[in-house]
Every structure is written in C-alpha cells, then in structure tokens.
Amino acid sequence: MTAMTRRTFLKKGGRSAAGLGVAAYTAARARHVLGANDRINVALIGCGGRGRYVMYGLAEQGARVTCLCDLLDSRLDDGAKFQDAKARSVKDMQQVFDSEDVDAVIVATPDHWHAPATIRACQAGKDVYVEKPPSHNIWEGGKMVEAARKYKRIVQVGTQNRSGPYNLKALEYLRSGKLGKIGLVRVFNMKSGGPFRLGDPGKQPDGFNWDAWLGRAAARPYHQGLIRGWLFFWDFCGGDMGNDGIHQIDLALMLMGDPGMPKSVRALGGRYCHRGDDSQVPDVQMVNYDFGDFVMTFELTGYPRYMEKTTATIRRKDEFPYWTQNATRIEFYGSELMMILGRHGGGWVVMTSAGKVVEKMYGRPCDEPHYQNFLECVRSRKAPTADIAVTHQTCSTMHMGNVAHRAGNTALVYDAKTGAFDKDEANRLLKPDYRKGYEIPDEV
Structure with a gap:
C-alpha cells in the first residue's frame, strides 16, 4: 500500500496539524446519516500495537478502515499490512479530520495527544474511540466532555471492562x-x-x-x-x-x-x-x-x-x-x-x-462487546458504555492520585464545586503549561 507524500504538520493560517489549532473550527461539519446497513468508515491515529489491535477489532465488527495516520514511517508500514479497503496513509492528522470518508476516529497516540486529537475530531464532526486514559490531566478531560457535548459526538473510551x-x-x-x-x-x-x-x-x-x-x-x-x-x-x-x-x-x-x-x-x-x-x-x-x-x-x-x-x-x-x-x-x-x-x-x-x-x-x-457498543452508538447516537462524561470522572480520580504523589506524597482535600484542591502545589498540576502552538483553548 503506497503512503501519500509527507505533509508538514505546521500549516499557515493558524491551522496546525500537529498543534491543536482547535480554534480554527467553529462548528462541526455536517456528516451523512448512517443507514442501518451502511459500513462505518474509521481512521486510525497512532498506528502502534494497541492502535492496530483496536483497528482490527472494529474491522471484525464490520467497520471499514479508510485512513491510517502516524508520524513514523515504520508504524504506517505496520498499519498498512492490514488488508482492508485500500486505506491511505498520512502523517498529518488534519487530513483525517478533513476527510469526507471518515465517520469515526481511533485515537491511540501517546497519552498527551489523546485530548487534543479527540477535541479536534469532535469539532470536525467525527465520532471517537479514544484509548485510555482519555486525558493527560483533569482540566483537559473536562474540555473533552465539553467538545463531545457541544458537537454532539459519540466518544467512547477504551476502558473495555x-x-x-x-x-x-x-x-x-x-x-x-x-x-x-x-x-x-x-x-x-x-x-x-x-x-x-x-x-x-x-x-x-x-x-x-x-x-x-x-x-x-x-x-x-x-x-x-x-x-x-x-x-x-x-x-x-x-x-x-x-x-x-x-x-x-x-x-x-x-x-x-x-x-x-x-x-x-x-x-x-x-x-x-x-x-x-x-x-x-x-x-x-x-x-x-x-x-x-x-x-x-x-x-x-x-x-x-x-x-x-x-x-x-x-x-x-x-x-x-x-x-x-x-x-x-x-x-x-x-x-x-x-x-x-x-x-x-x-x-x-x-x-x-x-x-x-x-x-x-x-x-x-x-x-469485542466494547467495539460492538461503540459502532452501535455511532448509528443510534445513544451514549456508549464508556462515555467520556463518566470516564472523565474516573480518569480524574486516577489523576488525583498522581497529583497527590507529585505534590509531595501529600493529603489533599478536593472541592467539587470549585474543581480545586486545598494546596497550591497540587492546583498547579490540574492544568500544566501547554507549549505555544499546542494549546487547548478555554472555549472548545
């Protein structure tokens, strides 16, 4: 399978394919309504072992793989060994979001890219199967929930249990x-x-x-x-x-x-x-x-x-x-x-x-039942079993444990109303610094 010519991630006009660039979208694109017998087209972002495993699993449940995206040629080559409907290979995830033949996206990147890729996919009108943990910190997990609800997207987290x-x-x-x-x-x-x-x-x-x-x-x-x-x-x-x-x-x-x-x-x-x-x-x-x-x-x-x-x-x-x-x-x-x-x-x-x-x-x-549930919800528009809203809370619970450890193996009291801890050193870890060009804006 021939990979497309490499594209640079940084584009003009503030639409960075590597950086988040989420402000470039103001509304999700209209997408066709899937019929009962229509195959769901999926793209894989992050073609490592786990990503390919999920891709195979969804394909076994009837999904069609139309696009593979990864920064590494070797990973794209590994993904291209999957024999489906001539899935094209790209390095620029923006090409995935711009694709008309992609209904849903598998996000299987390293963890720090889960939230940015998921938010951008939602803004582009794509449903998402994002690997665990959905977020890299508590703040961006909340932004994932906001994006899923704002753009009416199905976001299933890979907590298949x-x-x-x-x-x-x-x-x-x-x-x-x-x-x-x-x-x-x-x-x-x-x-x-x-x-x-x-x-x-x-x-x-x-x-x-x-x-x-x-x-x-x-x-x-x-x-x-x-x-x-x-x-x-x-x-x-x-x-x-x-x-x-x-x-x-x-x-x-x-x-x-x-x-x-x-x-x-x-x-x-x-x-x-x-x-x-x-x-x-x-x-x-x-x-x-x-x-x-x-x-x-x-x-x-x-x-x-x-x-x-x-x-x-x-x-x-x-x-x-x-x-x-x-x-x-x-x-x-x-x-x-x-x-x-x-x-x-x-x-x-x-x-x-x-x-x-x-x-x-x-x-x-x-x-298998987790993949089935995701594809069924893409069709029915019902909330999946591992919906981003509920898994954001369980993932935030996990993050809280790491925050307490990194803040000095300490005890922390959490105020659910303010979303803050009782210690400043812990609150600084709720939303780490984002490098310029890779920010997640407050308004997604």
Whole structure:
C-alpha cells in the first residue's frame, strides 16, 4: 500500500496539524446519516500495537478502515499490512479530520495527544474511540466532555471492562445488596517490571516531525528512548497508574455506581526498587481515596516477578486466576460477604468466612462487546458504555492520585464545586503549561 507524500504538520493560517489549532473550527461539519446497513468508515491515529489491535477489532465488527495516520514511517508500514479497503496513509492528522470518508476516529497516540486529537475530531464532526486514559490531566478531560457535548459526538473510551458481560453481572450482584454495606474497595495494579534506561539518543529519522510528537510538552532534543519509553515520563503519561491502573479504577468505580469525584486523596510512594534508573514515575505507589460513603485504596508495584495479570488462557476458559498473586484484581469488602474480581476476563467470586465460595462467574475478554457498543452508538447516537462524561470522572480520580504523589506524597482535600484542591502545589498540576502552538483553548 503506497503512503501519500509527507505533509508538514505546521500549516499557515493558524491551522496546525500537529498543534491543536482547535480554534480554527467553529462548528462541526455536517456528516451523512448512517443507514442501518451502511459500513462505518474509521481512521486510525497512532498506528502502534494497541492502535492496530483496536483497528482490527472494529474491522471484525464490520467497520471499514479508510485512513491510517502516524508520524513514523515504520508504524504506517505496520498499519498498512492490514488488508482492508485500500486505506491511505498520512502523517498529518488534519487530513483525517478533513476527510469526507471518515465517520469515526481511533485515537491511540501517546497519552498527551489523546485530548487534543479527540477535541479536534469532535469539532470536525467525527465520532471517537479514544484509548485510555482519555486525558493527560483533569482540566483537559473536562474540555473533552465539553467538545463531545457541544458537537454532539459519540466518544467512547477504551476502558473495555465496562462492556464485559461478567462485569455487568457483578454490578447486578453488588446492586442486590447481598454483600451488605461496602465500606472498603481495594484496587490492585501490582505488576512485575525492571529498570528503564533511555539509552543512546540515536539519529532522528528523515522526515520525522519531532516537534509534533512532543506536542504540548516542553521542547527538548530528539531522543529515541522517549519514543519507546514515553510511559516512564510525566510529560507524556500518568505512569502505570494511568497506563494500566486506570482499567481497574474505572471498573471499581463503575461497580460502586459511579460515585463521582472523591472528597479527599492521600498518596505514598516513589521509585524505590529501580532507584537510579531514568524513569520519573513510581514503581511503588499507594493512594487512598475517601468518597464519603466508602474508601478505595489503589496499590501499585512495578517490580515483583511473582505477580501476574490474568493470562490469555484463563480469559478464554472456565478458570479463575490464583487470586492472591493476581496483579490486577479488585476486592470489595461488604459487611456480609466479599467479592474478588479480575479485570479483562478474570471473572469473579463471592466468599464468606474460611474462603467458602457462595457465588461465582467466569470471565471472558471484554474487547469485542466494547467495539460492538461503540459502532452501535455511532448509528443510534445513544451514549456508549464508556462515555467520556463518566470516564472523565474516573480518569480524574486516577489523576488525583498522581497529583497527590507529585505534590509531595501529600493529603489533599478536593472541592467539587470549585474543581480545586486545598494546596497550591497540587492546583498547579490540574492544568500544566501547554507549549505555544499546542494549546487547548478555554472555549472548545
């Protein structure tokens, strides 16, 4: 498949294809109404492994891939191996937004580009499937909600556990009240891992727009280590709490009835087990959230080799993980019974004293029903299961944990009315600086 001629990201007239340039749009373009049998045309922005996985999944559900967008030639080549309806390859995401043959956009870039790309897609009249976490900070997450509502767009977040049948059954069970009063929820993200080294800066590939890749982050010289290791740096991500922990946080809060923002948060942790490597994010992190009616704890590690996520084999069989060493489980402590649940197909069990199982359900992967839900909502215009409005709150809860950590492993009180913390150093992290040319305006 032949890639189109490279286009510069920075265009005249204030419409920057790399920078946000959202002010260039004043209203979403009119789009054709999809008939019941019309295929939905999708474009992929960010052709890494996860982006391609989502693209394949949507295509299996009947979507047509019409456009691939990435800054790296190698990623475009990988995406072009997908044999569909002659999807064209571009490097300028503005070409995606300008395309008449694109109904919906998959945003699978590094995290710091999720909000800018989603907002621009909404302004261009495109629906969006954006990978988790939807935002890089609390403020821009709110702007994503505003854009989705203003331009009447469907925005589904890739927290696919919300669509898993076994999770919906768990929600039904919890709503029944059989566990009794739930006062404590424990969320685990206790994975293995090693030190991270940036390595040699390397040579910038010909035609690669490094400035565009950096986006709103501070300017710095090219370094190939950042491209492969952006998950280890605050300018581009929220650590593993934002990378993987957001799945469990979102699912736990869904199962607790989506209670909104916590009243207070307290964080502990640091780079303890891989101290001295090049990473900025913690490899041990504990966060306590007080929701007023219950407490939720989040526990993260990035070192113990004996902790394991639910395996692909278990996800597709009537089996449960070995719960005490399941890295991504959630525990609900009721006054009568407790529930342990494994995300991404781990299933769940309800136990009484002495570990006696009184109820259980095996799990299966949640991706397929999540893709189905998105495409159905693109047609029906109904809110998807992981709508940006509700996932913004769960993602903001995640961000609050990182804010408390970065503000000095401190305790913070959050005022939902003002959207502010009780400490200035924390409030400065609600909306970081945006580099000139990559701003998100107050009015989206």
